[in-house]
Amino acid sequence: MTGRIGSIDRRWFERVASARLPGGELLPPLSAAANHGRLWFGSAAVLAAVGGPAARRAARRGAGALALASLTTNAVAKYAVRRRRPVMTAVPAVRHLGKAPWTSSFPSGHAASATAFAVGVALEAPRYGALLAPVAAAVAFSRVYVGVHYPGDVLAGCALGAAAAAVTCYWWPPRPSPARQRRTRVAAPALPDGEGLVVVLNSGAGKGVPGRIPAREHLELLLPKAEILARGPGDDLDEVLDEAVERAGGPGGVLGVCGGDGTVNAVARRAAAAGIPLAVFPGGTLNHFALDAGTSTFEDTAHAVQRGEAVRVDLARVRDGDGADVAGFVNTFSIGLYPDLVRKREKLEGRIGKWPAAAVSFVEVLRTAAPLRIRLDGHDRVLWLLFAGNGQYLPDGLAPAHRPRLDDGLLDVRTVDAEATLARTRVALSALGGALRRSRVFRAERVEELRLSGLEDVASLAYDGETAQAPDALLLDKRCAALTVYSPAAPLDEIAQRARTLTLVANRRPGGDRG
Numbered sequence: 001m002t003g004r005i006g007s008i009d010r011r012w013f014e015r016v017a018s019a020r021l022p023g024g025e026l027l028p029p030l031s032a033a034a035n036h037g038r039l040w041f042g043s044a045a046v047l048a049a050v051g052g053p054a055a056r057r058a059a060r061r062g063a064g065a066l067a068l069a070s071l072t073t074n075a076v077a078k079y080a081v082r083r084r085r086p087v088m089t090a091v092p093a094v095r096h097l098g099k100a101p102w103t104s105s106f107p108s109g110h111a112a113s114a115t116a117f118a119v120g121v122a123l124e125a126p127r128y129g130a131l132l133a134p135v136a137a138a139v140a141f142s143r144v145y146v147g148v149h150y151p152g153d154v155l156a157g158c159a160l161g162a163a164a165a166a167v168t169c170y171w172w173p174p175r176p177s178p179a180r181q182r183r184t185r186v187a188a189p190a191l192p193d194g195e196g197l198v199v200v201l202n203s204g205a206g207k208g209v210p211g212r213i214p215a216r217e218h219l220e221l222l223l224p225k226a227e228i229l230a231r232g233p234g235d236d237l238d239e240v241l242d243e244a245v246e247r248a249g250g251p252g253g254v255l256g257v258c259g260g261d262g263t264v265n266a267v268a269r270r271a272a273a274a275g276i277p278l279a280v281f282p283g284g285t286l287n288h289f290a291l292d293a294g295t296s297t298f299e300d301t302a303h304a305v306q307r308g309e310a311v312r313v314d315l316a317r318v319r320d321g322d323g324a325d326v327a328g329f330v331n332t333f334s335i336g337l338y339p340d341l342v343r344k345r346e347k348l349e350g351r352i353g354k355w356p357a358a359a360v361s362f363v364e365v366l367r368t369a370a371p372l373r374i375r376l377d378g379h380d381r382v383l384w385l386l387f388a389g390n391g392q393y394l395p396d397g398l399a400p401a402h403r404p405r406l407d408d409g410l411l412d413v414r415t416v417d418a419e420a421t422l423a424r425t426r427v428a429l430s431a432l433g434g435a436l437r438r439s440r441v442f443r444a445e446r447v448e449e450l451r452l453s454g455l456e457d458v459a460s461l462a463y464d465g466e467t468a469q470a471p472d473a474l475l476l477d478k479r480c481a482a483l484t485v486y487s488p489a490a491p492l493d494e495i496a497q498r499a500r501t502l503t504l505v506a507n508r509r510p511g512g513d514r515g
Contacts, residue, residue: 009152010086016144016151017090024145028095030135031142034110039139040066040117047121047128053287053296057175058124061168064356065120069112069164077160078104083153091147101148108149111140111157112164119165123174171356173395175291175402182405183294183311188277188484189252190308194223197279197305198248200240200267201230202259215258215283215298222302226256237263241270248276254305254486260284261331265464268483269328272315277484279305289330289464292403294487304486313406313483316390318463321453321473329390329463332400333476335455336385337369339462345399357399371418375454384416388450388476396444409480410446417441449477 021027033039044059051059083106088096103109118136122129140158143149149157191197201216213221216228227247231240244267248255256279257267264280268289271278281301282290293311295301304310318327327333334342341361348357372383389412393400400412417440430439453473461470 006152009150012151013086013144014090017086017088017147019145021145024095027138027142027145028097030138031110031146032097034114034139037066037070037113037117039135040113043117043132051125051128053282053291054125054175055128058121058128061124061165061172061174062117062120064172065116065161065165065168066113068167069116069161070109072164073107073109073112073157073160074103077107077156078109081106083150086147086150088147095146097146097148105149106153106156107160108140108143108153108157110143111149111154112161114139115158115161116164117161119162120168123165123169172399173401176404183487184405184407184481185489186310186312186484188308188310188486189254191223191252191254191305192225194226194302194305196248196250196252197223197226197254197256198244199226199228199256199258199279199281200244200263201228202257202263202283203230203232203235215281218298219258219281222298223305237266241267245270245274245276249274254279256281256301256305258283260465261286261288262465264289265328265330265466268313268315268330268485272479272482277310277486279486288332292331292406293485294491295485297492300488300492301486303492304488307489309487309489310484311406311487312481313485314390314409315479315482316388316411317475317477317479318461319475319477320471321475323475326471326474327461327463327466327468331390331464333388333390333461333463334386335374335452335458335461335470336372336383337365339460339467340365340369341385342462372458373454374452374458376415377451378453380454381415382417382419384418386452387414388412389414390478392446397442406485407481408446409478410448411450411476411478412444412446413450414442414444417443449475451475 030039041063044063047055047059047062082104085101085105114136118129118132121132140154143154144151189196199219201219216230219226219228229240229244229247231237244255247253253276255267255271255274255276257264258281259267261284263284268278268280279301280290280293280295281298282296287296290296290301293313295304313330316329316333317325318329318333320326344361344364345357348360366384369384372386374381374383374386376386387400389400389403391403391406391408392410392412393403395401396414400414426439426441430441451474455470455472455474458470460467461474
């Protein structure tokens with residue numbers, strides 16, 4: 001059977017080698033451009049630089065899938081199956097590569113890398129994946145056309161690359177599309193051109209269009225009638241919020257925020273207390289809340305504000321033993337080593353992906369960490385960390401990525417036990433193997449409230465990127481459906497929205513067409 005397949009493979013190779021295709025002269029340089037993944041890493045850099053959040057996630061997953069496919073192909077598969085390269089007598093000399101490859105012909109590393117990158121991108125951003133698919137297919141076909149691989153080598157490489165992209169989902173599940181989110185829709189005031197919207201703009205907010213336009217200018221471009229209150233480096237946030245709430249408190253008024261999750265937390269609590277809808281513009285580094293609310297870009301939020309489209313959101317509370325508010329959170333709360341883990345993970349995840357960064361960071365922090373002895377709902381526990389999310393996060397484990405709902409009325413509580421035999425070693429191995437969520441030292445449960453006591457040895461607690469001193473006892477619970485947040489009812493075309501914004505930017509420049 002193997003001999004028959006090899007014979008068919010050689011016949012198809014000879015047909016492609018002798019073919020004269022229109023535009024075929026572009027295939028040899030394209031094949032060479034993909035050497036060592038240069039074409040794909042360059043594509044990832046472009047996506048990350050000029051695309052939105054989905055494009056950046058797609059770039060990271062594509063690069064990770066490519067690295068995995070390349071490692072598997074070149075370090076394992078080529079040594080397991082040693083196949084000679086095709087004889088190139090039938091291939092015109094003009095197609096020959098400048099430097100012929102010397103490794104095993106099976107499987108094609110170029111095909112594996114091209115497919116892995118394209119499929120990886122498509123898992124996060126199908127439209128970008130569709131744009132890359134023809135290029136990836138051309139690179140794969142070019143390896144036969146230039147005479148360095150048999151068709152079977154290329155097909156095997158494509159299969160291996162697709163498998164590598166699929167494997168990344170085990171460690172790093174893709175964020176579901178907005179259409180699959182289970183958000184509860186509610187009515188909100190529709191504000192044409194943003195009239196009646198008062199936006200608190202943090203001075204540290206990033207650019208609306210990466211590398212092109214400042215956040216304030218972007219807001220003015222999309223919602224020209226909105227009022228913007230900028231918080232400067234020396235301004236007191238509470239005073240700015242007091243002014244913003246007062247100005248937005250009239251009939252039909254809406255409070256907005258452009259900043260990171262810490263600023264969003266502060267503004268969200270004020271909006272809920274005043275009963276004012278909230279518009280969140282993603283102006284921070286990670287923008288966790290904005291992503292879960294379906295407003296990953298300024299365009300998403302502006303679209304929802306002008307059409308009056310919104311969702312219902314719970315707010316989580318942190319109170320001391322006397323019932324006094326200590327803090328609140330729209331995303332997460334934690335004690336133990338989790339805050340240090342997050343800081344280290346965020347430094348790495350842009351390069352290696354969220355789960356690998358979480359595993360490496362957890363092992364590094366665990367080496368010097370001391371376990372916590374606390375009481376949870378009256379039960380004594382010894383823990384490495386405690387994490388609580390405002391709503392259920394997916395996936396389980398130490399790298400929670402997204403929430404399907406923002407008003408489920410539950411706290412997502414996760415703990416890592418430090419009492420088990422060889423607990424430190426077991427936790428480290430489980431984290432590195434991506435199996436922590438199935439380990440006996442890891443627990444996850446969803447509750448309506450959580451009581452913590454015996455916190456005398458806990459120096460601080462962390463919530464939404466901020467920290468506070470921990471009292472001796474805490475109660476975590478929810479204010480259900482406390483907030484209305486603008487969110488588009490249907491997912492927007494990110495590519496079309498970005499093109500429209502860039503056109504508006506160009507028209508504002510001197511000499512641009514303003515008609």
